[in-house]
Amino acid sequence: MAGSDAPVDGVTVPLTPPVEDWTTDYDILDAEYITDPYPIWADLRGDCPVAQTDRWGGSFLPTRYEDVVELARLVPVFSSHDPLVVRPPDDQQVIGSSGYHTVNAPPISADPPVRTWSRRLILPAFAPRAVEAHETYTRALAGRLVDGFIADGRVDGAQQYAQQIPPRVIAHLLGVDEGRADEFTDWVRGVLEIGLSNPAVRVASRDKILNFFAGEVADRRANPKDDLISELMEAEIDGEPVSDQHIIGTCNLMLVAGIDTTWSSIGSALWHLATHEDDRRRLAADLTLLPTAVEELLRAYSRVTMARVVSEETEFKGCPTHVGDKVLLNFPAANRDPDIFENPDVVDIDRQRNRHVAFGVGIHRRAGSNLARMEMIVALEVFLSRIPEFTLEDPSAVTWAGGQVRGPRRLPLAF
């Protein structure tokens, strides 16, 4: 409901007609596509490497690595101004109290030249040395979470662990109240998950995020702090301060992109380890294997699909595309392409040559990728060292979300 505070919990996959032809009528919110997209992509790669659909506002879906990577580099003809994988209905493009009409989240929603300076503004906060500074905090947080459930012999690995880490790490990094982590989580799911099929929830959730950061910026205007938001407010581009609207948009990006994606990756990794005893035992016995294993888990369970919008009449891989069409950056399918990865559907935690594009490729490589890696490695290290033996408590109780960001949302584990 528009503007409601109803909890955006549970996986809401709306009822849509079943897909009969994935090449011309695919559905990125179809239950089968969300739970097990790999056979669908394998078929499409052979039959129709760029599929098409009219569902959810219409889009094109490449499945080959080379095509996805090429698309990522075709800027600005394939523009980033609205990177969501579904298009809001035309009559809902301009709603919401904050008055934005599309996605205000630079640099992810910007093309050059704005993309370029707005990216340089935030990159230092996510460079390797800056990220290292958050490792101690993340490790202590993960440890406290385990303390909270280890005596129970069971845990929802998605809700009680994976989902609890990224909102607090990003709040810590931005300098906002970590105690509101659960609210942040609801807002972000409202934008990227529930909101995909419910534009009213999406807009209401995005408004809450933008209004929250408008308040944070106003507070710091009055009382500057020693945190990232204050730092962004003090920055100058070509001698000019950065507008509040831009800072609020960038904070929106850091919250949205820093939460849903990373908890999905941690959750998928726990799902893999709960269902693959050999990998779990090897990693628990030797945590130094984790950095390589995490790259493989990122490849095999890539979570993010982005979208580009066609800005001039052109074609993509022989498909005529028109202004406003969406073409999906299907990084998860690219990472399962047998032309690039040997045995792509086998998760090989020792895989050495792994040129995956889980964090995108080209000028919009995920700015927070180092932070996400650190959070994944620390979360898994702490979990495996405290709870080396665990399994799915009830495989049928596991639920997945997908479309834009794929990952488990309920993951009952027993130990």
Added chain:
Amino acid sequence: MKIQVDSDKCEGHNRCYSIAPDLFDVDDYGYATAAGDGVVPEGMEEKAQLAVDNCPEYAITISEG
């Protein structure tokens, strides 16, 4: 063996730096360059090749010399 990072291609994935922190430097923005003069110390050749093979931007090249 010598490594080189093409700064026009590097997008700051930091895969090379994670694999071989001794062979690469990263700046404050996360962009990589070859450490020192780029010469790969003996015994590090395999790491250098892995850095090349994991770069999503094909930004790293190896030359003999």
